[in-house]
Amino acid sequence: MKSLKNRxxxxxxxxxxxxxxxxxxxxxxxxxxxxTGNMQLYSVIVTRDESxxxxxxxxxxxxxxxxxxxxxxxxxxxxxxxxxxxxxxxxVPGYDNFVSFFNAAMDALFFxxxxxxxxxxxxxxxxxxxTTTYNPDKIIDILALPKFVIPVTTITLGYPEVIPPxxxxxxxxxxxxxxTYNDYKPQDIDSYYSNKExxxxxxxxxxxxxxxxxxxxxxxxxxxxxxxxxxxxVLLETLKRQGFHKG
Amino acid sequence: MKSLKNRxxxxxxxxxxxxxxxxxxxxxxxxxxxxTGNMQLYSVIVTRDESxxxxxxxxxxxxxxxxxxxxxxxxxxxxxxxxxxxxxxxxVPGYDNFVSFFNAAMDALFFxxxxxxxxxxxxxxxxxxxTTTYNPDKIIDILALPKFVIPVTTITLGYPEVIPPxxxxxxxxxxxxxxTYNDYKPQDIDSYYSNKExxxxxxxxxxxxxxxxxxxxxxxxxxxxxxxxxxxxVLLETLKRQGFHKG
Numbered sequence: 001m002k003s004l005k006n007r008x009x010x011x012x013x014x015x016x017x018x019x020x021x022x023x024x025x026x027x028x029x030x031x032x033x034x035x036t037g038n039m040q041l042y043s044v045i046v047t048r049d050e051s052x053x054x055x056x057x058x059x060x061x062x063x064x065x066x067x068x069x070x071x072x073x074x075x076x077x078x079x080x081x082x083x084x085x086x087x088x089x090x091x092v093p094g095y096d097n098f099v100s101f102f103n104a105a106m107d108a109l110f111f112x113x114x115x116x117x118x119x120x121x122x123x124x125x126x127x128x129x130x131t132t133t134y135n136p137d138k139i140i141d142i143l144a145l146p147k148f149v150i151p152v153t154t155i156t157l158g159y160p161e162v163i164p165p166x167x168x169x170x171x172x173x174x175x176x177x178x179x180t181y182n183d184y185k186p187q188d189i190d191s192y193y194s195n196k197e198x199x200x201x202x203x204x205x206x207x208x209x210x211x212x213x214x215x216x217x218x219x220x221x222x223x224x225x226x227x228x229x230x231x232x233x234v235l236l237e238t239l240k241r242q243g244f245h246k247g
Numbered sequence: 248m249k250s251l252k253n254r255x256x257x258x259x260x261x262x263x264x265x266x267x268x269x270x271x272x273x274x275x276x277x278x279x280x281x282x283t284g285n286m287q288l289y290s291v292i293v294t295r296d297e298s299x300x301x302x303x304x305x306x307x308x309x310x311x312x313x314x315x316x317x318x319x320x321x322x323x324x325x326x327x328x329x330x331x332x333x334x335x336x337x338x339v340p341g342y343d344n345f346v347s348f349f350n351a352a353m354d355a356l357f358f359x360x361x362x363x364x365x366x367x368x369x370x371x372x373x374x375x376x377x378t379t380t381y382n383p384d385k386i387i388d389i390l391a392l393p394k395f396v397i398p399v400t401t402i403t404l405g406y407p408e409v410i411p412p413x414x415x416x417x418x419x420x421x422x423x424x425x426x427t428y429n430d431y432k433p434q435d436i437d438s439y440y441s442n443k444e445x446x447x448x449x450x451x452x453x454x455x456x457x458x459x460x461x462x463x464x465x466x467x468x469x470x471x472x473x474x475x476x477x478x479x480x481v482l483l484e485t486l487k488r489q490g491f492h493k494g
Contacts, residue, residue, distance in 0.1 A: 004276045004365055027423055029251045031416045033360065034375045037469055040417050045424045052426050081421065082465075085436050089462035094472020098479035102380055106356055106400065110375075113280065113360035118251055128281045128357075133349055144427040153353065169278045170287050174328065176274055177292045179299050180391040189332050215338035218329075222284055225341020229493055232345035246476055 003120045008166050010125020011065050013158030018071050022122065023157075030115035041104035042111050043078040045143050045151075046071065055142050059135040060154065065127045069156035074132065074139060075112040077104035079148040079243075095148070097246035101239055105152045112153055119157060129154035134231045136238040147243040168196050250367045255413050257372025258312050260405030265318050269369065270404075277362035288351035289358050290325040292390050292398075293318065302389050306382040307401065312374045316403035321379065321386060322359040324351035326395040326490075342395070344493035348486055352399045359400055366404060376401035381478045383485040394490040415443050 027044065035041065047053055053067045056074075060066040079095045086093040094100075116126045132139060132154045139151045174192035184192075196202060202214050209217050219225070239245070274291065282288065294300055300314045303321075307313040326342045333340040341347075363373045379386060379401045386398045421439035431439075443449060449461050456464050466472070486492070 001276065001365065001368055004279060004361065007279050009281055024419060027419050029248065031419060031422070032251060032254050034256055034363070036377050037465065038414055039465070040422060043422045043424060043428070045426070045428060047426060049426055078422070081431055081436070084431050085440050086462040086466055088433055088436050089460040091460060091462035091466040092472070093466055094475050095470070097475045099380060099475050099482055102482065103377065109353055109356040110360045113357045114251065114364060116281070117361060117364050118248065121248055130283050130350065133346060146428060146430050149428065167285055172271060172274050172278060175278070175287060175290045175325070177290060179292070179294060179296050181290070181292060181393060181396065183393050184328055184331050186335055189328070189335050193332050213336040213338060215333040215336035218284065218286070219333055219338040219340055223341070225339070228341050228344045228346050232493060235346050235349065246479060
């Protein structure tokens with residue numbers, strides 16, 4: 001529980017290697033995670049090779065973690081293995097559709113998160129790369145992912161070089177609702193976001209970006225409408241290309 | 248690590264209540280989970296009321312856990328809170344699109360999984376209800392979820408009444424690939440699925456369902472093409488209805 005409470009994302013890694021033995025132990029623990037009908041609809045691509053990391057890096061917008069981490073794990077929603085099993089066993093798979101992709105993505109994401117918790121418990125640090133679903137097409141080509149396999153997230157893994165301060169979080173009453181959804185009034189929003197908006201680093205963030213409010217840094221700089229619409233198209237086209245074409 | 252290695256899904260709960268104090272502690276721990284740009288794009292609806300559980304139950308195909316568990320948590324991808332904050336801060340949100348839904352779903356699923364790990368560490372048991380994304384429209388109506396909020400999974404929570412045997416899992420070499428994806432040959436599939444296919448409970452499962460192979464139980468009984476296509480339509484229509492309409 002202590003490592004869960006104290007956790008922070010680690011973006012700078014030491015030279016200490018991550019052994020195959022430890023990595024395999026963590027992958028085996030993660031496979032205990034809940035999975036849809038015990039189908040285990042995921043695969044993990046382990047990248048240790050420096051030239052493979054460099055090839056993947058542009059798909060992650062060259063974030064330094066993508067090459068600096070000793071291990072990079074691409075976590076994929078995978079119906080390929082299950083489909084192949086079905087076909088070899090005289091069964092006709094019906095998983096070329098959106099909900100099947102989503103089931104596989106859930107399996108993959110639950111697996112990824114248990115892996116991260118276990119890794120942190122062992123003293124390792126992780127960072128998720130959200131860029132995975134922005135450039136899934138490029139990652140598919142680089143890692144030679146077949147039909148029915150889609151990368152959904154990437155974990156960079158290593159021993160921490162620098163342990164940063166813990167970031168702020170919203171108070172739990174802001175995201176917990178009892179019995180039905182209690183929609184937010186302006187005064188609720190003011191109250192829930194006041195701590196975040198008061199932080200010196202966020203004032204700095206607004207200044208650096210020449211914006212009026214922290215929210216504008218998100219909408220105009222970090223997570224822009226035009227980018228989101230572009231990445232939505234890429235992701236939906238990738239679902240179709242990989243075989244999940246039935247709406 | 249021990250509770251991770253020994254975990255199993257719990258479907259029968261004892262009468263021992265889950266205190267608000269413990270529930271809040273677990274929700275606070277789960278909020279330490281990695282989240283896209285620290286936006287925390289999730290909400291949790293806590294159901295304790297018996298009549299609310301009964302109202303939700305049909306959306307979960309009346310699985311007994313949905314009413315027998317002392318606590319039911321509906322985990323939602325939520326861009327509503329963030330959008331409201333943006334609008335109040337003179338920022339124009341651009342999150343009415345598919346990739347934004349997927350980012351919020353990832354946040355919600357990572358949060359859910361950390362919650363489950365922490366709950367299990369405290370001696371509680373959980374079961375995920377995959378039915379959530381089959382009937383999101385019904386759940387939205389019952390829980391009064393506004394636009395930009397979509398339920399992505401449900402956790403039933405309580406102290407275990409019965410601890411079942413641990414289910415089988417595929418060997419790690421079946422889902423781990425090194426550097427590039429090593430696609431499966433028929434002999435790989437035979438080897439990876441042989442343990443699962445040899446289990447007496449799976450022989451029983453084939454017999455009960457009058458099928459030839461275990462894979463046919465999945466394709467013809469448990470996860471059928473026609474159901475998947477129907478649920479895909481429902482989920483995609485729900486995305487549109489809740490505001491994530493831009494592809």
